[in-house]
Amino acid sequence: MSLPLSRRHVLSLLAGGVASAALTRFAFADDLGLGQMEMKEGYDSIASPLDATVSSSPLLSPGTIEATQRALAKYQEIAGRGGWPQVSGNERLQLGDRNEDVVSLRRRLVASGDLAPSLGGSPVFDSYLDGAVKRFQARHGIETSGVVGDTSRAALAIPIDVRVKQLQINIVRLREMGNLGSRYIMMNIPATEVEAVSSGVVEQRHNTVIGKPDRPSPILSTLVQNVNFNPFWTVPLSIIKKDLIPLMQKDPTYLAEHHIRIYNPQGQEIQASQIDWNTDEATHMRFTQDPGFDNSLGQVRINIANQYGVYMHDTPEKSVFGSEYHFDSSGCARVQDVRDLCAWILQGTEYTRDRIDEVIRSGARITATPVAKVPVFWTYVTAWATPEGLVQFRDDVYNKDGYANLAVVSVDDAG
DSSP states (O other), X not given: OOOOOTTOSOTHHHHHHHHHHHHHHTTHHHHTTHHHHHHHSOGGGTSOOGGGGOOSSOSSSHHHHHHHHHHHHHHHHXXXXXOOOOOOOSSOBOTTOBSHHHHHHHHHHHXXXXXXXXXXXXXXXXXXXXXXXXXXXXXXXOOOOSOBOHHHHHHHHSOHHHHHHHHHHHHHHHXXXXXXXXXXXXXXXXXXXXXXXXXXXXXXXXXXXXXXXXXOOOOEEEEEEEEEESOOEEOOHHHIIIIIHHHHHHOTTHHHHTTEEEEOTTSOEEOGGGSOTXXXXXXXXXXXXXXXXXXXXTTEEEEEOOSSOOOEEOOSOGGGGGSSOOEEESSSEEETTHHHHHHHXXXXXXXXXXXXXXXXXXXXXEEEOOSSOOEEEEEOOSEEEOTTSOEEEOOOTTOOSOOGGGSOOOOSSOO
């Protein structure tokens, strides 16, 4: 299965061009008196500001269920009025543009509540529309560039009846979770985000990189067993088959360069040259990567009890969190700023945040156990609303909602 390439391009490559174009073309606003309009109408009257897209309420909570039910009623009402219009054209739209496609974009965002009705007719892409686009992007897990490219157009084009069905499906998922307890960790796979929750409040949020569509992260409920600092990595059989053998066929030095040792069934260390890489001989061996900064687990592994052999961990490749596409692992979850999460898990032990840094700097292989085992939930929710009233949607990367146009769209354009 080929890996979707949506949202992979770093938006910073576009930022300079977008900004300079905006400065040049925004003069069009003066022709239509938009400067005066912006003086008269405050942004608070348009929609919630962008920072309101972040909620302190956990995804899996009674408040979320109630808010999602209200959102469903709202979207059914929109559908009853005929839904929302399509955005015309297929070109990128951004600050300073002036054409009829901008008018259709405004009308679409008015219909979904991202832009005030009084601002629905201008052909100029002004700062109000930029704010509305960013709000829409934040609600759909799209990089908030303000640029309407292929990714944003694909999200804008999803019909209202599909969104209604998506909300209905996910209300069932939210209800099925039940009472999670007072302190837990929750990862929403489609949102590629981890929440650390205590007494109904999200105390930490972390971006994650999770399983590829052909190596999906599982839905599970389990407990944190312990935390390994400076861990070895024992390569799973699936990765030996899918990754290590092909890599060694291409580059016989790969294992040595990545400090991966090979042990035969008798536990004796052997050399890569002793294996016939054109057969399945390697699948009978154990492969272990030495601890260190370049270890595939990074410098931390959070062990969770499960039948799938997955866990949460650090990564030496921090740049993956800067990519817009976060479905790139073999099933485990790479967690950004994972040391903060470890300190949260280990509250009440000697392993404070500073102590964790000291242990990692020392290189010592240490296993730390939490005072009480923390519940962990990996769930799959693609549509929900926050108690603050913001309706959120995410790509159905693993195709569990049953609609082809909710899956990741392959694009090569930011936004």
